[in-house]
Amino acid sequence: MKGTAVMVMLGVLFVFVLGLGVRSIFLAIGTFFEDRTMRKDCAELSRMTEERNEEKRCHDVERLDNGCEHLWGAMIGAFPADACRLCGLEKECPPGECDHIWRIEMAGVPFGYCETCNLRYVKTNLAQPWS
Numbered sequence: 001m002k003g004t005a006v007m008v009m010l011g012v013l014f015v016f017v018l019g020l021g022v023r024s025i026f027l028a029i030g031t032f033f034e035d036r037t038m039r040k041d042c043a044e045l046s047r048m049t050e051e052r053n054e055e056k057r058c059h060d061v062e063r064l065d066n067g068c069e070h071l072w073g074a075m076i077g078a079f080p081a082d083a084c085r086l087c088g089l090e091k092e093c094p095p096g097e098c099d100h101i102w103r104i105e106m107a108g109v110p111f112g113y114c115e116t117c118n119l120r121y122v123k124t125n126l127a128q129p130w131s
């Protein structure tokens with residue numbers, strides 16, 4: 001009689017533990033799939049970013065490979081700081097239609113302009129103490 005009671009208690013305990021076990025297994029499976037989906041999304045995202053960077057970098061390398069030993073850095077404020085002083089190309093492909101070729105016009109007040117689209121370079125962060 002005593003043995004049966006112990007058996008029943010053990011049985012109840014067993015079912016209880018089993019229930020917990022199954023629950024945690026389901027939770028683990030759920031977490032696993034969630035993790036996998038999230039990891040996949042992350043991987044996808046970083047792959048896309050990498051691809052985009054790669055694309056841009058290749059593009060920049062190609063366009064800068066024009067035989068010029070680029071000299072970056074503006075000599076005067078009228079010239080874009082990230083454009084080459086020798087060939088006028090910008091270090092990075094500028095946004096918009098035109099891949100500007102910057103030239104400097106020294107007549108009067110010097111100003112930079114694009115040879116291709118005639119855009120005039122305006123230094124946006126220029127301090128204007130006289131105004």
Ligand SMILES: [Zn+2]
Nearest residue numbers: 068070084087
């Ligand atoms: Zn150059």
Ligand SMILES: [Zn+2]
Nearest residue numbers: 098100114117
């Ligand atoms: Zn241009």
